[in-house]
Amino acid sequence: HKHLVIFDFDNTISEGNTDTVVMDMVTDEAEAAKLWSTEQTRNWTKLVNSFLNHLFENGVTVQEMAAELRKMQLVSGMVELLKFLGENPQKFKVVIMSDANSFYIETLLEEYGLENVVSEIFTNKALLEDNGRVCVIPCHSHDHEECPVNMCKGVLIREFIKRLKNEGEVFSSICYVGDGSNDFCASINLSSDDFVFPRAGFMLDKMIRKSRRTPSMNQVDAEVIVWQSGTEIMEKLKQMIF
Template identity: 30%
Template structure:
């Protein structure tokens, strides 16, 4: 199954909330966060919040303890382990940050399942506080995508596609509006798995035919596990086109339009 690459978003896909909000809320700084939110870009704000946490005596250990109790659906870890055991190449494309993601994955004992993590860089500085940097350096250049401020996941998917060649097939799982751009970069032989009733699903439903990939929605960790494993098995047995037809796109559009 080396021909299958499974790309996961992180927040609200692997974990069941936004990791940035989770840390800020759990450490009691949500009021300040909400006050500053309209005044600066998200990554700049998160770096500022890490500075505020540090200045108020919150340590890296405090952040780690919060991250280690982040909510996650009980079927997500078995799903990731199963997909990895089948020989698929698992990757993460997320607008969280390296420290949060690495800390959580290591705690869940699934870090070794992922060959690559594309996210905002972060590090612990000499003062012992976490610094978060943007994936794209807007001081020097823009990523040029009007769909994706501040991080263009579509551009990352294109780089992955270029490195893989034509024979690899992608399965992309995500929930947020930032996952819409990569869904448009997927090819006809690929699969898009948007989380139902989340922003990327709603964007796709506006015009499903813009997405070349075959679409299959999911709602929770149990469905993520079942559908992703079905897809992998179908791809390997050469039956993927029978499993999900273009009618699925029309079904999604009709379901969304009925609400």
């Protein structure tokens, strides 16, 4: 029996938000406030691109951004969890679904020697132009109005599972690990055979708790296991295969 383990990235694998770490490299407070003020009228990907463009125009290089990202810590126990999954490829397939971007995610995975653990990454694509400017392209388009325009994890999961089945890959369960509000759509697309791991005290945890008190909200059918450390998730996954 093989299990599919899907991770969010920011505040799930990384301790903190990779987007805002790079955004904070805009040291001019007035300029940063001006860029942030556009958040209400522009989607997040466009906002990220505004910051990346400002950094480029002010001489900040890709190498400097990568160096700042490499200072980030991973969530407690996450290195051990991911290494355990990487050591058991016959039991687990590991995927990332994140509203960050490929440059940030790949930089941190490489920093911690975890790039070979992950089979596939669904995220916004970062492109490095010839002049050194980084721009981010939305992950996909969809028609689910409740999710960000550039990413619906519910749609991504449904399409991914369908593709895997067509390729002959079937899993005993899907385990989804996340923290944020955009992980709720992913969670409600799982079955009673699956598992959702919301990070304790974060928005996904709060939304699942609220949904249980609110019958009109979409419900999570999967078993819910709240976690604080990656080692707690690892212990549960060990029980599933041993």
